[in-house]
Amino acid sequence: MSNEGKLRLGVNIDHVATLRNARGSPYPDPVRAAKLAEEAGADGITAHLREDRRHIVDADIEGLMEALEVPLNFEMAATPEMQAIALRHKPHAVCIVPEKREERTTEGGLDVAGDDNRLADFIAPLRDVGCRVSLFVGHEARQIEASARIGAAVVELHTGAYCDYHYEGEFDKRDKELEGLRAGAALAHSLGLEVHAGHGLTYETVKPIAAMPEVMELNIGHFLMGESIFRGLGPAIAEMRRLMDEARE
Numbered sequence: 287m288s289n290e291g292k293l294r295l296g297v298n299i300d301h302v303a304t305l306r307n308a309r310g311s312p313y314p315d316p317v318r319a320a321k322l323a324e325e326a327g328a329d330g331i332t333a334h335l336r337e338d339r340r341h342i343v344d345a346d347i348e349g350l351m352e353a354l355e356v357p358l359n360f361e362m363a364a365t366p367e368m369q370a371i372a373l374r375h376k377p378h379a380v381c382i383v384p385e386k387r388e389e390r391t392t393e394g395g396l397d398v399a400g401d402d403n404r405l406a407d408f409i410a411p412l413r414d415v416g417c418r419v420s421l422f423v424g425h426e427a428r429q430i431e432a433s434a435r436i437g438a439a440v441v442e443l444h445t446g447a448y449c450d451y452h453y454e455g456e457f458d459k460r461d462k463e464l465e466g467l468r469a470g471a472a473l474a475h476s477l478g479l480e481v482h483a484g485h486g487l488t489y490e491t492v493k494p495i496a497a498m499p500e501v502m503e504l505n506i507g508h509f510l511m512g513e514s515i516f517r518g519l520g521p522a523i524a525e526m527r528r529l530m531d532e533a534r535e
């Protein structure tokens with residue numbers, strides 16, 4: 287990705303597609319939003335092709351692969367269908383996430399420790415075609431250690447619980463979660479994994495995560511898309527970038 291050494295911002299454009307699909311119209315177009323995000327300084331674009339195609343659909347992935355100059359981080363569940371799609375497109379990065387049909391969003395991290403043989407076999411062909419494989423995990427040491435063991439290049443630490451506690455006013459729990467994330471980031475880095483983080487991040491919650499020196503990339507979507515209603519997508523991204531840079535100084 288560009289901006290070597292600098293904390294990267296991956297913009298997740300799933301919810302542009304959520305809005306489009308709510309009316310079955312051809313607009314708003316997530317590829318157009320991705321290009322705008324790119325112009326506004328996004329270092330990468332993230333899109334999650336869910337099994338039920340509730341937001342991003344197959345044609346969006348094709349459109350993104352064709353249109354983007356920045357790398358695509360393709361989020362997907364560890365299923366044969368998704369593996370075949372990733373092998374066809376060969377995106378820069380593939381982030382494996384757990385997926386349940388009934389969930390509103392990705393609720394927890396992957397159980398890499400409990401499914402290591404299957405996941406090792408699953409990610410090998412992706413690595414062989416040159417995709418950087420990232421595993422979306424909680425900050426528990428055993429999940430991070432298992433991720434390194436099976437040969438992932440990256441772990442993306444799940445910041446959802448930290449953000450939820452913040453907005454619920456559960457500050458002790460939030461701070462404990464933050465400590466766990468800090469320890470997880472340090473452990474992952476010490477094992478040679480590149481560390482990313484994301485889920486639920488907002489202007490209020492981004493700074494402590496951006497300040498972790500091991501974290502190289504944040505993936506942020508839902509909040510930015512909501513905020514773009516008020517500021518426009520470019521300015522919403524620029525403000526996130528500003529807060530990330532400030533936290534890093």
Ligand code: PXP
Pocket residue numbers: 298300334361381383391392422442483484485486487505506507508509
């Ligand atoms: N990272 C991963 C692995 C995700 O699954 C998601 C949600 O799709 C995000 C980051 C972005 O989360 P949010 O949309 O809450 O910013």
